[in-house]
Amino acid sequence: MTGVPGVDVPDARGRTGLDRAGRDLAGNPDVVVRDVEVLSSSWYVNRRTTFERRGRDGAWRTEQRETHDRGNGATVLLHDTARRTVLLTRQFRLPAYVNGSPDGMLVETAAGLLDEQDAESAVRREAEEELGVAVGALTRLPDVFMSPGSVTERLALFAGPYTPADRVSAGGGLAEEGEDIEVLELPFDEALAWVDDGRIADAKTILLLQWAALRGPFSARSALPGQGGVVLDE
Known part of the structure; x- marks a missing residue:
């Protein structure tokens, strides 16, 4: 047999x-x-x-x-509160393209599968590969299930500060893995407007941007220590 x-x-x-x-x-x-x-x-x-x-x-x-x-994953919202910006990606997503996205190009937070790493190590890897940023301190938020009716993936959510000095490369992903990623630096308020008008339609990105506005670095609560997550030093 x-x-x-x-x-x-x-x-x-x-x-x-x-x-x-x-x-x-x-x-x-x-x-x-x-x-x-x-x-x-x-x-x-x-x-x-x-x-x-x-x-x-x-x-x-x-x-x-x-x-x-598909395994578990991790994602990170990088933010610069001094300049009031966030660092995001734009890339082609075939599943979105075949299900109604006009061109399949989605704006997202940097993300990837864990690939046998712990979530924090994986998200630091993805931030450097996709965004070209060496990440310092991170805030970890509760994990979420993005599509629990059929997909087993548990997604670890992170946020962390960045400055122009933290850029170590142009980013863009790994060419040997077929990645072709555009790095987008957006004013935070513009990113929220993109959520409102549908230009940002990725669930994890919407969740992290709304957290940043309501409880995170761009909220009135941001001056209070320990609000909204657990801070992990590098």
Whole structure:
């Protein structure tokens, strides 16, 4: 019998046992996982999980859900309060292009997958690769799930100050990974206006910009120490 890539024989990335994810979960006594099927594992992993769930009426029901596992990620909003600017990226996003974005070019905070690093190290890596900035102190905000109905990714949110002196390169991403990223320095108020008129349509970016306005470096609360997150020194 031919083996299943990613299950009992290595897939293209050398992985096996991908059908074990979720089978040992025990945090919710009202959910019992019965089966996990690997639908594809070309780069990311798509699974179909069969489970029993006890509803609020006490009855048990068998359900199936598909999940898309791309790993966890991290993102950072870099801000210069003295000049009242933020540093963002613009790049082509095919999924957005095929689902209504006029040109697929999205304005975003720098972000990337963890790739087996801790979240803080990963976000420092991404800030340097995409924005050309060596990041100092960071504020970590609570992690969020961006699309919990189908995508497993948990996204770590960070914010940190920058100045022109912190620029160590032109940024733009890694050419060997096919990245072609434009660095955008925007006045903070203009970035908020772009949220209002739809020029910024990326959820993580909107969330961080609104945090910065309401509780972060551009808010009335910013003069109060320890507000809005945990500060991590380099």
